[in-house]
Amino acid sequence: MERTRTDRASAGDASPAPDAAPRGPVAPAGGFVYGAADEERRHAVRRMKTLATGLLLAVALVYALATWAGRAGAGGWTGFVAAAAEAGMVGALADWFAVTALFKRPMGLPIPHTAIIPTKKDQLGQSLGDFVGENFLSAEVVRRRLRSVGIGRRLGGWIAEPRNADRVTAELSTALRGALTVLRDSDVQAVVGEAITRRADAQEIAPGLGTMLEKIVAEGGHRRVVDLVVARAHDWLVEHGDSVMAAVSGGAPGWTPRFVDRKVGDRVYKELLRFVTEMRDMPEHPARGAIDRFLADFADDLQTDPDTRARVEHLKSEVLGRGEVQDLIASAWGAVRAMIVAAAEDERSELRLRVRAALLSLGRRLSDEERLRNKVDGWLEGAAVYVVTTYQREITSLITDTVAGWDAAHTSRKIEAHIGRDLQFIRINGTVVGALAGLAIYTVSRALG
Known part of the structure; x- marks a missing residue:
């Protein structure tokens, strides 16, 4: 029992704190890797945090000096500076609280509606899945997007190029050989x-x-x-x-x-x-x-x-x-298979030449015949709409289930690494905008007596 407690304590000590930088790529339970690129982003976030905090300390120092100078009789200008610095501190602290509350509880205090990402991770994943399903996987959106792309025309122009037709023919031959190799002759026979x-x-x-x-x-x-x-x-x-x-x-x-x-x-x-x-x-x-x-x-x-x-x-x-007839029927597959494999491997075989010619003809027809293009586009739109409408729940559940499987601390660290730098700009902007707003309010209030 004592050894179990010791093992658990050791395991707990070995796990990194939420703010600790992991050494090398880390793969938490959700299959989500925290790699070197993420660590580099975190360094950038730390630099921006230092800059935003430094700006807060600077306006606090300005406020203290302006207040002292005003009490010492330096003049009326000190009131303007002190008001701007005071509002800048308020703006900086408010934005620091808002940014920090996204990822953890500010100063560790159990304030409601803080540490939003770790505590609301599953709800955020569900909301993201619903958003994707409603705005990206609807039949109208898919149909409109595919129609604007013009897949039939693009596909026809691409296939009409001889080198592309050769490539498609080679890929089809490889796929055909692979399929025939995987199939067991006894089962097919x-x-x-x-x-x-x-x-x-x-x-x-x-x-x-x-x-x-x-x-x-x-x-x-x-x-x-x-x-x-x-x-x-x-x-x-x-x-x-x-x-x-x-x-x-x-x-x-x-x-x-x-x-x-x-x-x-x-x-x-x-x-x-x-x-x-x-x-x-x-x-x-x-x-x-x-x-x-x-x-x-x-x-x-x-x-x-x-x-x-x-x-x-x-x-x-x-x-x-009769057994002879059944053996003849079964052996027919072996002969057909050998013939197809040989034709697929030979670049000058009649099979590959006919496939290449058919592809080139199809490409030219898709490029020239609007009716055929519309038919192909209609097939593709119908197939895509069927997939997204039939399997919409399964597709969005991939998002929600994946997010639900992520570790909360690693998720918070990953998201902060990607958007934390921009969030620190919010703190800086809050300091500057707060100072300007405070200066404007103080100026207006003095002007109105």
Whole structure:
């Protein structure tokens, strides 16, 4: 217990007095640093205090000498000097009291409404927060200020400069690379895979496929595919005729003679080759017409037949549920990410060139087109007004909470260091103005008898 009292006493002795000059930067509980610049200001305040106090002592000495000289019969002028000096003392003492009462209790006396800053610190912070909220964070003030600045025109002129467009492009590329580096591939792949799967499950694809197929058939787009398939089939038959004949012969009954199997196989091969060749060379071949009718009917079934649509949906679910498809969806992010990173790092990549060109175009349009400028200014004004009206309390609470967290003694010392020099001029002015006022009053009173 005794040791605790000793520790507390030692800690109390170690803390600097309110008027003591701290050695080096001091960071009180509020996070507010009292540094070398503040110490230099305090030295200036002390010099001004010495000057103001010296002036008070000077007028007091003048008053004493003038009073003594008047009693000694030096003449009527001593009354004027004594009145001026007396009023100067009163003015100096009154202003000394007013200035001192801001930061501490004059002469340590518990006079009401003194030590205003240490005792009213939190109320001052609240008042400052309210003042800022009412006069700086109102919708009208923000909108009027942004409109007078003309952000759209300035932004357009700045972006229209090639070097600025290059700088913005480089910064965007750096930000994009940083964002892609921070993102975990596994998380993004899971999100992408889930999004694609959920969207595919939620939307029926058969009607869309049917509409697309119907349009393709109507425009004859499928004929190129038929041409390709028929041409490839013809080439394959020419190169693999022996395989076709062997397959036909191998499927014949065992009791048929060999030469009959070869004859049948040769006949089947030639007929098949003739059919494929005619289909390749004749655009109006009946088989092609049959394919057209089949595709047209299938497109109609995809759109109208419930059974066909249900089968397509079932097939879609089976395909999406396969692990290979999910792995393909997930791996797509890795490929896209690598492509974007490579493009962002290459100064001559198509991505960066397009971004730069878009920025230059945007800058020129903002500079030349008033309608676009007004639209951009309206967006910015709306966003700023939304922020200040929605978060006004949070913004002003930053001021009030910060001031509330400051130590009262350090706050008083900090403020005095910044404005104390000007306050000492008030003492000096009070001395001079008081002396002039006293001289004028004494002169008028003597003139009126």
